[in-house]
Amino acid sequence: MLALFGFILLLTNGVFSDWTPVVRNQAIPLDLTQNWLKVRTDSLHGRIRWMTGREDTKNVGKMMVWLSSRGMRYIIEGCTFPPQWFPVQPDIPADKILIWEFVKTRTSMEVYCNGVEVLNYRFADSNRPYCQQVWGEAENSGQIVFSPRDSASKYYDQSGEIVE
Numbered sequence: 073m074l075a076l077f078g079f080i081l082l083l084t085n086g087v088f089s090d091w092t093p094v095v096r097n098q099a100i101p102l103d104l105t106q107n108w109l110k111v112r113t114d115s116l117h118g119r120i121r122w123m124t125g126r127e128d129t130k131n132v133g134k135m136m137v138w139l140s141s142r143g144m145r146y147i148i149e150g151c152t153f154p155p156q157w158f159p160v161q162p163d164i165p166a167d168k169i170l171i172w173e174f175v176k177t178r179t180s181m182e183v184y185c186n187g188v189e190v191l192n193y194r195f196a197d198s199n200r201p202y203c204q205q206v207w208g209e210a211e212n213s214g215q216i217v218f219s220p221r222d223s224a225s226k227y228y229d230q231s232g233e234i235v236e
Contacts, residue, residue, distance in 0.1 A: 091227035099215045102230045104176040109216060110229040111172045116141050116164065118224035120172060123217045133206045135174060135181070139224050148181055148193060151203035158183070158190040178208055 091112060102109060104124055111120055118139050125132035134149035144162060145155040162170065162185035173184040183191040195208045218225055 090229045090231050092229065094218050094222070094225040094228055096218045096220045096222055099217050100228070100230070101214070102216045103214055104174075104216070105178070107230050108173055108175040110231075111174070111225045112169065112227040112229075113139070113172070113224045114167070114169050114226060115139060115224040116168055119222055120225050121219040121222040122225070123219060124176075125215060125217075134219070137172065137183075137224075139170075144185075144190070146183065146191065148203070148207065150200055150206045151181075151193065151195060151198040158185075160188065160190040162186060162188060162190055176207065181207065 094111075102124075109122070111122075113120065116139055120137040120139070121134065123132070123134045134147070136147045136149070136155075138145040138155060141164075144158050146158060147153060147155050164170075165186065171186055173182075175182040175184070179194060179196065181191070181193045181195070182189060183193075195204045198204070218228070
């Protein structure tokens with residue numbers, strides 16, 4: 073009973089109040105040049121997979137994170153392939169809750185896990201011209217969609233504001 077009371081107290085104090093359950097294959101208005109995306113998972117296996125694009129276009133860019141007890145990998149479609157190991161591997165807390173933050177600027181994709189920067193990928197470092205065209209151009213942002221192939225995302229939050 074005390075644990076339930078503590079959870080309700082966390083909810084009412086705003087710890088989880090901004091989290092929205094993930095619905096796959098549904099457009100979510102989100103300008104990644106203005107706000108960052110936070111994704112919450114309690115899974116150590118599976119994929120976080122979301123796409124970004126304008127309303128008048130198909131999927132423009134895809135971000136994928138593979139979760140595994142052996143380590144975490146990522147792909148920024150159009151920039152990196154095959155899957156790359158995160159330069160910094162996140163520590164796994166006892167409760168196994170991982171909060172991933174994706175911060176896209178005009179020049180980079182920064183990824184944080186539980187507040188620790190695990191990736192700072194500069195689009196200019198890619199040898200693929202598509203990378204800068206898709207991810208570096210501000211006008212390509214406007215919405216995100218969690219892929220039907222996403223098997224790990226439980227909740228998302230888009231309340232963080234980017235200050236460049």
